[in-house]
Amino acid sequence: MSARVGVVTFPGSLDDGDAARAVRVSGGEAVRLWHGDRDLHGVDAVVLPGGFSYGDYLRTGAIARFAPVMESIVDGARAGLPVLGICNGFQILCEAHLLPGALTRNSHLHFRNRDQWLRVHASNTAWTNSFETDQEILVPLKSGEGRYVADQATLDELAANGRIVATYLRGNPNGSERDIAGVTNEAGNVVGLMPHPEHAIEALTGPSLDGLGFFTSILKHLAGASA
């Protein structure tokens, strides 16, 4: 039986269909979850996709955090449920305090969509175990509020404990502290990522196939856990 990966749709989610496609292309079963439904329908892992939940008008992720489904996801994540937040999903995870720090307006004040080189540092999380440490990958970035900030102590702690999942290479596209593109929680089951791996899974529609690694990682992780 293939692993069941939930993909949440909030009002204003945009890349939910793409995240589900990425799960499928990697061999998993994508299960669509609805923001208003507390029930996680027994999924083995959850993806919070990109988009503009609730328009992101107040502050990115600020309102989505209070959606009923988030209560179950927060509880689940604390108990070890693997959760990947992409872009808006990352912002929601920070707002929900599952990940430290916050994502703020790009320092150049523009939305930026470009194919971005990253270095994957932490290859021991539930979502990155298919990568080699320090592997360089190319995935699309598209966000207006992608600048990761946290206080120095938190940043030091992240760096010291291998919790910086990925950093921007060849130019910091948004002013993120320490070029941070993604971080994980202490347990390594919750990962937030600003760029969009779900848009790098097919040669036809993406700049590379590098994004697949995040989705094959979770399948591997779940297979290992159930073995």
Next chain:
Amino acid sequence: MTTQPDTASSEAALPERAAAFGGPDDPDTVERAGATADELQPFAELGLRDDEYERIRGILDRRPTQSELAMYSIMWSEHCSYKSSKVHLRQFGEKQPPSDRMLAGIGENAGVIKINDELAVTFKVESHNHPSFVEPYQGAATGVGGIVRDILAMGARPVAVMDPLRFGAADHEDTARVLPGVVAGIGGYGNCLGLPNVGGEVVFDPTYQGNPLVNALCVGVLPVDRLQKKDAAGPGNIVVLMGAKTGRDGIGGVSVLASATFDDGSHARRPSVQVGDPFTEKLLIEACLELYDADLVVGIQDLGGAGLTCALTETAAAAGTGMRVWLERVPLREPSMEPHEILASESQERMLLIVKPEQLDAVLGVAEKWGVLATAIGEVTPSEVSGLPGRLRITWRDHLVVDVPPASLADDGPVYARPMREPADLILLQADRAETLPRPATPDDLKATLLRMVGSPNLCDKSWVTEQYDRYVLGNTVLAQPEDAGVIRVDENSGLGVALSVDGNGRFARLDPYNGAKLALAESYRNVAVTGAKPVAVTNCLNFGSPEDPAVMWQFAEAVRGLADGCLELGIPVTGGNVSFYNQTGAAAIHPTPVVGVLGVIDNVADRVPIGFAKPPTGDGDLIFLLGETANELSGSEWAWVTHEHLGGVPPKVDLAKEQALAQVLAEAARVGHLSAAHDVSDGGLAQALVEACLRNGVGARIALPEEFSAGSMPFVYLFSESAGRAVVSVPRGHEKAFTGLCAEQGVPWTPIGVTDGQNAALDIRGQFSVPLEELREAHTATMPALFG
């Protein structure tokens, strides 16, 4: 919506008119109108002519009420009635080539084209010029929002947008104000809606100073059997308003009608800019699609220009039914709004639905699921006992304020055959040919010209703009800017997809509007063809000055004639479009600017051909061919403008039969895999096309000019002429015989001009110069950041 003359001016022109009535509790009723036939009404301030006002009185057999007057004034405006353009636009229908693909055409919210037995696409381009000059961010944002709702109204899921933009001189201070706002607005709305932006144009020319052009195109996909109608069919059916609350947005000239309270409350009465709420629009899209799939909609119409007035009258007129509306049921953002304001409001993110009474609860349930407001505001009524079509009757708190035949507003507006005259300066302008201008004389001059050209505002790299747009969302973008056309996968299983391009060249149209329109069509058609897609349908946005100027009217008529003739020659129908008049400052009109969108179909998007040369594994790579013929055609060219600020002569010749042959070669060659790259040759000529093909993947090329173009100023002509009907392609080794055979078969001239270069990252023009790609890239990419930060 089309631009109107400055909306604020009608306010300035307000007469000191003591209003005898007004106030939401004391509206001007039908009864009152019947009894006070001679009451003065501010019809002129509302833009209606004496004879138009008399016609309204004739139709109603009394004076109109205040609300009715507001409705006629907006529905009979240029923007809604097409009164100056109608007589010309008819040609699109009359000259329409037969097409078994077209499921809906002109007259609908957007044209619909079948792409296989199950699927159809719908697409349309519209202008939001004037609002974007007043408030660049919101003007552009709501332009995207508006065109998306047109696509949605056809039953389609919107899947991509494009944005043809034109601004004044790149270094003008207005451009510095307008461009960043427009770009942010288009990105802000489209990104938040989750629609990939797959192409557009960014053109600078002083002609657009004070009148920037913000056109927006949207394309959507629908199952053939989900096509929606706007007809308010079935007496007894319920009229539902869904989406945002109604506020005093974009009320424009109708604010003249504000009565007694005008003096004290003048501030609040100002026509206000429309503010977009893409989040609400996203929910509206999802709610509508769910309603379509559950078959809960009898008819649907978007609310755009003229708001509720337009939607109510058009849906009723389309079905010949009447309608009964309780206006106080419309949810308001501002409780103090008066009936005529509610009817005229252009608040965004609203749709009008006709639903069966027994399905109303289900409809409201879907709306609630998506968190959008939906309110029953009226019901469809039968035709009159006399057999005449039904009437639209609107009450406001039990007062009858509107009682009109809907078609008199929606279909039977005034139609004018306005006077036309060729612009007096055209003969002189055409005689002043760019072919006689001084040309670069040495290889060094030529190289310097190339570097200046690739960095000039119209030819430079536009990623400063396009990086602000999401191109990836929905996961079906196969090609997007800076490719020649956007290519979208429609069916993941079969790979079926569509290609779209939008093009226009105001300079060419200024020099010759008939051929200028054909050239815009040819370029758009070619841009679709180079991707390997087969062009099948056309949309257009006609941006012109004032129709009351006979010279502008002549330009308009010529452009429409050119486009209609061109489409007939190419065998592809015009499926819809939009007219924007009054793009003019004082007596000076913009260059006539027909913007043409072409839709193509590609059976398998995996066959699509990109513009960039492919990186050869080693040494010499693919063979480079120029298809088509190059003539000494420099008038209206980018070179003449960049180098001499010159505009004169006649534009390049256009031969649509040759364009068709070229398209056939490209489609077939793409399908069988003869092409590794293909790039349309247009603005900036072959030189620009080569630079772009090289820079895309950082692959060099060695070019040898043909014998007859190797001496004197002929290399310059070969590189910078803007002759139509050309494309530069790269052909993998081993395919050249078959490829040139195909060209011969279709009668397309080909010239081998060089090879891609895996060793040297440079563009080398033998006997002339060689430029490292890095130097070209620097020149090409520095311009926009230097101008806009």
Next chain:
Amino acid sequence: MARVVVDVMLKPEILDPQGQAVANALPRLGISDVSSVRIGRRIEIEFTGAADPERVREIADKLLANPVIEDFTIQEVAEEAVPAGEPS
């Protein structure tokens, strides 16, 4: 060392999607007695010397607010120790 605060709010008749989104979210936090939320910008400007009211008005009008859709108000604040962080 004058400190001036410019508050920029959308004109009352202009749609405020931000405020609306927040207002709609409140019930989920158990708050049902809010009738309206409007969101604008608060801009704190610090001058090296005294603040010329005319100049501040000009800055607000030209740069900080978009007079087509926004109104602004200006107030000079006591140059107290900056509002120390946290809630008042």
Next chain:
Amino acid sequence: MARVVVDVMLKPEILDPQGQAVANALPRLGISDVSSVRIGRRIEIEFTGAADPERVREIADKLLANPVIEDFTIQEVAEEAVPAGEPS
């Protein structure tokens, strides 16, 4: 019908690129005596009844501001003539 204003500003140590952009634009308007510009949000909340300070604080803390990067202040304002319309 209480009216409460919540001002949310980025913490001083967090980079405020918007404020900086404005500060950088000022010299072009001939203004050179501004030492700093910070831009935050001003949120006006209208309650149907009285505003419970505790609840307002809770809304601000949980929803309106992100304490990781922002500070807020709350003030209740005179319940002057309600701004014309717009119940969200």
